[in-house]
Amino acid sequence: MASVRPPFNPNASHVPALRTVTRSEDLDRVLSLPRRPVLDLASSEAEQLVDKWTARLARKTTKCECATLGWPCITRLRPAQAWALEEAEQVGGVLGPIGVGHGKTGLDLLVPLAVRGCKLAVLLVPPELRGQIVTAYKLWSQHFRVPSIRVGSKFGCIQPGQPSLHVIAYSELSRAESTTLLESLRPDVIIADEGHKLRNKDTARTGRFLRYLAQHNARFFTWSGTLFGSSVKHGAHLSAFALREGSPFPLDPDVVDEWSAAIDPSDSPAPLGPLQRLLTATGEGEIERALHVRIVESPGVVSTKEGAIDASILIDERAVTVPAGINEALANLRKTWVRPDGEELVDALELARVAREMAAGFYYRWVFPKGEPDSLIEAWFQARKAWHKEVREKLKRREPHLDSPLLLAKAAARYHLGEPSDLPTWASDSYLDWIEIRDSVYHESEAVWIDDYLARDAAKWACENRGIVWFQHGAFGQRVAELAEIPLHGGGVGAEDRILAERGDRSIVASIKSHGTGRDGLQRFFYEQLVANPPSSGSDWEQLLGRLHRIGQPRDEVVTLAYRHTPEYTDAIDNAIKQARWVQGVGGNLQKLCTASVIFLTP
Structure with missing residues (x-):
């Protein structure tokens, strides 16, 4: 093994490359690497x-x-x-x-x-x-x-x-x-x-x-x-x-950007240009497949294609009727970017998050139980917004002792308040305004329910079956558990012991964040699951499906149901499937979303 580290600086700031693949030493290096067959x-x-x-x-x-x-x-x-x-x-x-x-x-x-x-x-x-x-x-x-x-x-x-x-x-x-x-x-x-x-x-x-x-x-x-x-x-x-x-892969961040523009899933990928040489070298006709061959045949890459379990996976939609009030609220949200309580949303990510919450029947909002004046709350919001914007910009350069919001706050305090230290300082423009008003307003987060129709349907499924109801939104998971009178498994101390103490004699409600990755043992007692708040990431789905579809599953088939009742939920699942296909094409290991029988995709 070569003892020199690659010319790769994780803290380097660079201007993203143009959407054109150029001839590079990285490409020459990749093409010259030795190849060995993937182990059967x-x-x-x-x-x-x-x-x-x-x-x-x-x-x-x-x-x-x-x-x-x-x-x-x-x-x-x-x-x-x-x-x-x-x-x-x-x-x-x-x-x-x-x-x-x-x-x-x-x-x-x-x-x-x-x-x-x-x-x-x-x-x-x-x-x-x-x-x-x-x-x-x-x-x-x-x-x-x-x-x-x-x-x-x-x-x-x-x-x-x-x-x-x-x-x-x-x-x-x-x-x-x-x-x-x-x-x-x-x-x-x-x-x-x-x-x-x-x-x-x-x-x-x-x-x-x-x-x-x-x-x-x-x-x-x-x-x-x-x-x-x-x-x-x-x-x-x-x-x-x-x-x-x-x-x-390329070692130069700029070349990584170029390859990404040409190879990543996109409706308008950049021209391959010199990357055509990768097609020639591997004998493949598609760039995703060519990159896959180059990756898995490289010494040091261990890629599994075969599944470790013979059980099949069935994924189907659980149909639910959306109340008129939910449809109207969602239509208004998409049109105006205003939440039902009058809060204006500021970016597309926030809009998507709130739409997914409302598709589940509720939305989160901040409340101010101490009754601060509206003028104070507005000033607090503005100072907070300015501080967070400046922090986001500063974090684009990952410098030692300046690579998290808390460390930046401490660095700003050292500069503005003169706190003695050998650590770096930061001359923040917004820090003083923010700390002056930061503790003047107290807020809490609460769930506002429009209609708990989806929680009621998930609870009905849980009572009629013995499986896992997976959730992403805490308020939703709690409502399902209350309606079905079954255990809620979130995170915290002892979370693993509690969920692994289940024996499959009742349904449970489980957090995707806390138990949807790496958790082993559930497959011995469950083979049915309802993904009530479907993730939009193919990676999250692969991990989630792997909780029941893994070695130790005694059944011949793992059954997964998911809601697809609004565009937000449909797009989430469709995007996850698109990502899974790309990962399978490039990485080579079979993705469960791709190998499953997905009923709602059948013509």
Whole structure:
């Protein structure tokens, strides 16, 4: 593996490239990369890798506690796991568009043992999966060697002579105090499970992560069933740090922009120009397919195409009659951009959010229970708006100690209030006006119901079936749970234990945000689900469908119903399907939205 880092600066500000693909050294480099065939997971070669890595990492034991833990013994690796471990050892980095059910959690624990010279590794996971990592660690340690581990202050275990693994939640990287977190640990290996959480370079957590990798020689490994999202931009920086000069994506941000304009799903893509050479090199006729071949045949890329479960997926629409009051309110909202309470909306994103809420029968609004004068509230809004606008502009440059709203507020305070510190300052124009009025107004958020027709229909489904009602809006989920008199599973302390204590003898209401990614165990008790507030992201759908359609599902078919009763809901699902098709075409791993029998798409 080359020891030099790629010429990639995560903090570089650059003018987006014109919508024309130009001849570049990046394209020449990509075309010259070695190619190797994708491993057939059902082949004898795959079985040989399984034998090799199982023998290398297994440990002898006379008795185990697997039954006590409530899981069958794991005594043999899966083919995708063995392949990824082989690539980790040979290449020193892995880019893994690996589908649901191929054993990514096991990889999280075993990769530090496969990487030569690894002493300290950091594992990044969604916060709701930390408990699952602890359970998996206890299970894998019964029959395999595992690293020493530390999961916050709640769990730790020392394995003499083995590397150390520190488990950090992505949310911890989002906090202001985490600016020096990675610097204090100085890991030589970083593993990002559910690596799609790092797709957006504009977030504080991704900026801190990228900055550490740019400044240190840590090796990087990442996998997710939805790694590439819906843009070349989503995978380029992850590939750069995992595979370095061996990345099949451009390393130069400007070239990434050019490729994105030509390859991303669009009604008016840029001309391919020199990218025609990629078609010639791969022998493919479509650019998405050509990029796919170039990616999956690159050393260090582990891409699963085969599903890890034989059960089929059926997706159908749950029909519901929309009350006239909801239709009228939505029509007025789309025409005037004014909420039913008179609040004027300022941008298209806010309009779309409110429309989706109203399609579910309600909308959120701020209330001011202390009764501040309208003039004060208006002045407060204006100062808040000016401050947030200035912060957004400043955050476009991800500088150390200036890469989150809280850190910017502290930097502005150091400048304007003269607070002594060696940290950087910021001469904000709006800070003083904002802090002068910030605490003068107290607000709360409340849900205003127009008609709870959708919640009543979801509750009816829940009472007539034994499945999961998935929600995105907290007020909606709470109303369904109240109407159906069934448990509501949101986030917070103990959320994983509570939902995994369910035994499928009743329906439940579950938060997509808290339980729609990575949660394992629900498939053993449920096979039916109602997606009441459908996501618009193909990645979110892939993760959501993977909660029930995964290894351990005893049924032959997983049944999913979804509402499509307004343009906002229909567009959300259609957009997710469009994204899933792009991801499957480029990344290669089958997307559940694409392999499912989608009844409402049948002519």
